[in-house]
Amino acid sequence: MLKTICYISDATRNLDFSVQDEIYLKAKANNIKNNITGVLIYKNFNFLQVLEGPDEIVDKVYKKISTDPRHTNLFKVINTKIEGRIFEDYNFGFTVIDEKTELNNLYEYLEWLKMGHNKLANEVIGMVENFIEN
Template sequence: MLKTICYISDSNRDVTINNLNELYSAAKANNSKNHITGVLVYKNHNFLQVLEGAQELVDETFERIKNDSRHNNIFKVISTSIEGRIFEDYNFGFTVIDDKKELKNLYEYLEWLKLGHNKLANEVIGMVENFIEN
């Protein structure tokens, strides 16, 4: 069974660009290895991440994130079973958004996804859009 978790968190104020680069590299490698798709966005000392994949692997990944000292005040916004992945076709699965060009590409992808009129996908899309626009 597939599952998605979407969470937001505050970053530890001691997080540096090097820490973020390490985090991005580890997230891409781990999520790729575990066939987890989604997106990770960092903005204004906050993270938003969407994880999609096998239920057990998504839950294990989220538990590791909760224990990561780079995150504070983790708030799980969505945690539910899904029929299909939202981000599977976006940029080869899992993407870290860390520059304006990638942010623009993500926004265009979200606009395209809206055409599918999937209620859960539109909930996730709305949260991601609110996060990147504010």
């Protein structure tokens, strides 16, 4: 069974580019290895991440993230079973958003997803768009 968790959190400190790169590279490698799809966005001292994948693995990954000292105030916005992945076809499955070009690509992908009229997908899209725009 597939599951998605979408969370937001505060960074415990401003992350310079080297720390951001370290987080992004590790997250991308681990998520690809664990068959996790989704996105990770860091903006204005905040993270938003969508994780999609096998039920137990998504829970395990989230549990590990929740103990990472670089996060505080973790809040699960979505924690539910899913029939299909939202981000499976986006940039090889898991993307770290750290450049304006990637934000634009993500926004275009979200616009394309909206045409599918999937209620859960539209909730995730709305949260990601709000995070990007604010």
